[in-house]
Amino acid sequence: MRYILDNIDLRPKLCVWExxxxxxxxCLHCASDFYGPRKxxxxxxxxxxxxxxxxxxxxxxxxxxxxxxxxxxxTDWDLIAGYLxxxxxxxxxxxxxxxxxxxxxxxxHELGMTRVGLSLDGLRHNHNLVRQNSASFERVLRxxxxxxxxxxxxxxxxxxxxxxxxxxxxxxxxxxxxxxxVWRLQLGSPMGSLEQHPELMINPDDLPGIVDFVVDAxxxxxxxxxxxxxxxxxxxxxxxLRATVNRDGFNFWCGCSAGCLTIGIEANGNVKGCxxxxxxxxxxxxxxxxxxxxxxxxxxxxxxxxxxEIGNLKGSCQGCELGEICRGGCxxxxxxxxxxAHNNPFCMYGLHKRSxxxxxxx
Numbered sequence: 079m080r081y082i083l084d085n086i087d088l089r090p091k092l093c094v095w096e097x098x099x100x101x102x103x104x105c106l107h108c109a110s111d112f113y114g115p116r117k118x119x120x121x122x123x124x125x126x127x128x129x130x131x132x133x134x135x136x137x138x139x140x141x142x143x144x145x146x147x148x149x150x151x152x153t154d155w156d157l158i159a160g161y162l163x164x165x166x167x168x169x170x171x172x173x174x175x176x177x178x179x180x181x182x183x184x185x186x187h188e189l190g191m192t193r194v195g196l197s198l199d200g201l202r203h204n205h206n207l208v209r210q211n212s213a214s215f216e217r218v219l220r221x222x223x224x225x226x227x228x229x230x231x232x233x234x235x236x237x238x239x240x241x242x243x244x245x246x247x248x249x250x251x252x253x254x255x256x257x258x259x260v261w262r263l264q265l266g267s268p269m270g271s272l273e274q275h276p277e278l279m280i281n282p283d284d285l286p287g288i289v290d291f292v293v294d295a296x297x298x299x300x301x302x303x304x305x306x307x308x309x310x311x312x313x314x315x316x317x318x319l320r321a322t323v324n325r326d327g328f329n330f331w332c333g334c335s336a337g338c339l340t341i342g343i344e345a346n347g348n349v350k351g352c353x354x355x356x357x358x359x360x361x362x363x364x365x366x367x368x369x370x371x372x373x374x375x376x377x378x379x380x381x382x383x384x385x386x387e388i389g390n391l392k393g394s395c396q397g398c399e400l401g402e403i404c405r406g407g408c409x410x411x412x413x414x415x416x417x418x419a420h421n422n423p424f425c426m427y428g429l430h431k432r433s434x435x436x437x438x439x440x
Contacts, residue, residue: 088384089138090341090374094353096145097127098152099345102176104210107199107237107278109269109356109414110147119346124154126347126366128161133370135165139341143195144171145353147345150182160189168192172235175221176214183224193231195262196221200242201249207241208278222256231259233304237266238288239278246291254300263292264306265424267414269356282423285309289426293318307334308408312400313426333405337362337380349373351380354410382409382419393421394428 096110099118122130134142142162149155149171162169171186172195186194199208202215209215225232234253236242242249253261265280265288266272272279280288293315296303302322310319311331321329334352336342342353347365362380363373373379382390383405391401393416398404404427406412406420413419422428 088338088374090134090339091139092141092143092335092340093134093139093343094143094145094340095343096147096345096353097122097149097155097158098147100151101147101174102151103148103174103214104271105174105199106208106210106271106275107239107266108271109267109354109410118344118348121152121345122347122365124157127154127158130343130347130365130370131158131161131165131167133365135162135167137371137374139167141168141170141192144169146172148174148177150177156185156189159186159191163190170195170233172197173221174209174214175218176211178217178221178224180224180227183221183228183230186225187228187230191230193233193259194225195233195235196225197236198234198249198253199237199239201245201252204241204245208237208239219256222258226257232257233260233262234258235262235264237264238280239266240280241278243280243284243288246288246295250295250298250300258301260302260304261295262304262306263288263309265308265411267308267354267411269410269414273414280424282425282429285424285426285429286313289313289315289319296321306408307331308411308424311404311407311425311427313430315426331404331407333386333403334383334407334409336409337383341374351383352410355413357413386420390420392416392418394423394425395421398428400427 098121144155144159150173159169169191170193174197196218198218199205205215206212222232268279289310292303292305296318305319310316317329336351340352342350348361349363349365350360386405388402391406395401395406407422407425409419411424412422415423
C-alpha cells in the first residue's frame with residue numbers, strides 16, 4: 079500500500095465544498111454543528127469563490143458537490159455552479175429540501191448540474207424528529223417532485239441512526255416511489271450535534287444488520303445503492319458492498335482517500351482532505367493565504383493519509399493484518415469514535431475477529 083500511495087496521481091478528483099455555513103435547520107445528527115463553539119469566520123466573497131473554482135479546475139478536479147449549511151441559502155450559489163459547469167467540472171448540490179422550490183429546480187437544470195442530493199433521514203415522524211422541523215418531511219417530498227420533473231437525477235441521502243434503523247425497508251419503498259436514481263446510505267459520527275445525542279448513534283454491533291440490508295437492497299436493484307465510506311470493511315460481503323456500476327478501481331476498501339483523491343473546503347476557505355473532518359487539526363491552510371495548488375502539493379500535507387505508516391494504527395486496528403491497506407477505515411468515523419484517525423471500532427472484519435475470540439473462550 080505504501081507503494082501505491084507513493085505512486086498515485088495525487089489530485090482532488092472530488093471536492094465537497096461547504097459554500098455557506100448558513101442553515102435553516104438545527105438537525106440533531108449534524109456533525110458540522112454550526113451553532114457550537116467552532117466558528118467558520120467570514121465566508122468567501124463571490125470573487126474569491128469563483129477564483130477557487132478556477133483553481134479546482136486547473137488542479138484536475140472532476141466533480142464538485144456544493145454543500146453547507148444549506149447551499150442554496152448562499153445567494154450566488156448558481157454563479158458558482160455555472161462557473162464550474164462551464165469549466166467541465168461535474169457539479170451537484172446537496173440540500174435539505176426545505177427552501178428548494180420549482181424555480182431552483184429549473185435553475186439547476188439550466189446550469190447543467192449533474193444531480194441533486196436530497197436528505198431523507200427516516201419516515202415522517204423520525205425524519206422530522208432528527209431535523210427538528212415538523213414540516214421537513216413534506217418539503218422533502220415536494221422537492222423530490224420538483225427535481226424529478228426537470229429530469230435532473232435525484233439522489234436520496236440517508237444518515238442511518240437508531241431511530242430509522244428499523245425503517246430501512248419501508249424507506250426503500252419511499253425512495254423508489256420518489257424516483258431516486260441513487261440512494262446513498264451512510265452513518266453519522268459522534269461529532270458536533272450528534273455527539274450530544276448518543277441515543278441516535280449507531281453502535282458497531284448494528285453493522286452486520288445494516289450491511290445485510292444494503293447487500294439485499296443492491297440485489298433487489300429497485301434503485302442504485304451508494305454506500306458511505308464508513309460502512310463495512312472486509313466481511314464476506316465486501317465485494318458486493320463496494321461494487322457499483324460506475325465504480326473505478328477495486329471492489330474492496332482501499333483506505334481513506336482524504337487528501338489523496340478528495341478535498342474538502344469550508345465556507346471561510348479552510349482546506350481539508352475531507353469536509354466531514356470537523357476538527358481544526360485537519361485544516362491544511364486557507365486559500366486566502368495560499369493557492370490551492372500550494373496547499374495540495376505542500377510537503378507533509380494530509381499526513382494522516384499520505385504519510386500513513388503501519389505504526390499509526392491504534393486500539394482496535396493495531397496489529398490487524400489488513401491494516402496496511404485499510405489504514406483504519408473512514409477517518410471521519412475513526413476520529414469521531416475514538417479521537418484517533420487510525421482506530422476504528424466500526425469495522426466488520428474487527429467484529430468478526432472479536433466474535434471468534436469470544437467463541438473460543440472456555
